[in-house]
Amino acid sequence: MSEQVNHIKEYRGYEYKDILVDKDKVGFYLDSYENFGWTVDERFMSRALQTANAKGKIQLKLRRERGLINRVELTRLQRHFEDSIAQMERLERSKTATATMAALTTGLIGTAFMAGSVFAVIHEPPLILLCIMFAIPGFLGWILPNFLYKNLVFKRNEEINPLIQQKRDELYEICGKGHKLLTN
Incomplete structure (x- = not known):
C-alpha cells in the first residue's frame, strides 16, 4: 500500500489591518509597515492596486502573526x-x-x-x-x-x-x- 502523507499547514493566528493611502505613497507604506511585522495580504492586494478611489487612494490590506515575540x-x-x-x-x-x-x-x-x-x-x-x-x-x-x-x-x-x-x-x-x- 502506498503511504499517504498529510500536508496540512500548522495553524497561525493573524491580525488584520486596512489602511487607506495615496496611490503615490503605496511603496513607502508597504516598506514601513513591514518593519512592524505586517505583510501584504496577497489574497486582496492585486484587486486593491487595480481599483483606486476617486481621490487617488488605495486600500491596503495587511496582516501579521499574532504570536510575534x-x-x-x-x-x-x-x-x-x-x-x-x-x-x-x-x-x-x-x-x-x-x-x-x-x-x-x-x-x-x-x-x-x-x-x-x-x-x-x-x-x-x-x-x-x-x-x-x-x-x-x-x-x-x-x-x-x-x-x-x-x-x-x-x-x-x-x-x-x-x-x-x-x-x-x-x-x-x-x-x-x-x-x-x-x-x-
Missing part, C-alpha cells in the same frame, strides 16, 4: 509611526492653507471694488471718475492673488520643509527600531 512594543512603535505620519501630512497641508486664504480674500476684496465700479458707472448720471477709482483696485484684486499665492507658498515651503525632513528622519528611526525588534 515583541508584538506589544511593535504596536507602540507603529502608533508612534502613524502619529508622525499624521503630523507630517498636516505640515504638508499647511503649506498652502494660508496662501489659499490670502489669495481668496484678495480676490473677494477685488470683486467688491469691481462691484463698486459697476454701481458707479450705472449710476444716473454715470460717475466715471469714481468708476475708475474703484476699477483700478478691483483689477489689482483679481490679478494679484495668483502672485500672492505663489509667493506665500514659496515662503511657507522654506519654513516647513526642514520640519518635514525632520519628521521623515524620525519615521525612518522608528522603522529601524521596529526592524531591529523583528530581527532579534
Whole structure:
C-alpha cells in the first residue's frame, strides 16, 4: 500500500489591518509597515492596486502573526509611526492653507471694488471718475492673488520643509527600531 502523507499547514493566528493611502505613497507604506511585522495580504492586494478611489487612494490590506515575540512594543512603535505620519501630512497641508486664504480674500476684496465700479458707472448720471477709482483696485484684486499665492507658498515651503525632513528622519528611526525588534 502506498503511504499517504498529510500536508496540512500548522495553524497561525493573524491580525488584520486596512489602511487607506495615496496611490503615490503605496511603496513607502508597504516598506514601513513591514518593519512592524505586517505583510501584504496577497489574497486582496492585486484587486486593491487595480481599483483606486476617486481621490487617488488605495486600500491596503495587511496582516501579521499574532504570536510575534515583541508584538506589544511593535504596536507602540507603529502608533508612534502613524502619529508622525499624521503630523507630517498636516505640515504638508499647511503649506498652502494660508496662501489659499490670502489669495481668496484678495480676490473677494477685488470683486467688491469691481462691484463698486459697476454701481458707479450705472449710476444716473454715470460717475466715471469714481468708476475708475474703484476699477483700478478691483483689477489689482483679481490679478494679484495668483502672485500672492505663489509667493506665500514659496515662503511657507522654506519654513516647513526642514520640519518635514525632520519628521521623515524620525519615521525612518522608528522603522529601524521596529526592524531591529523583528530581527532579534
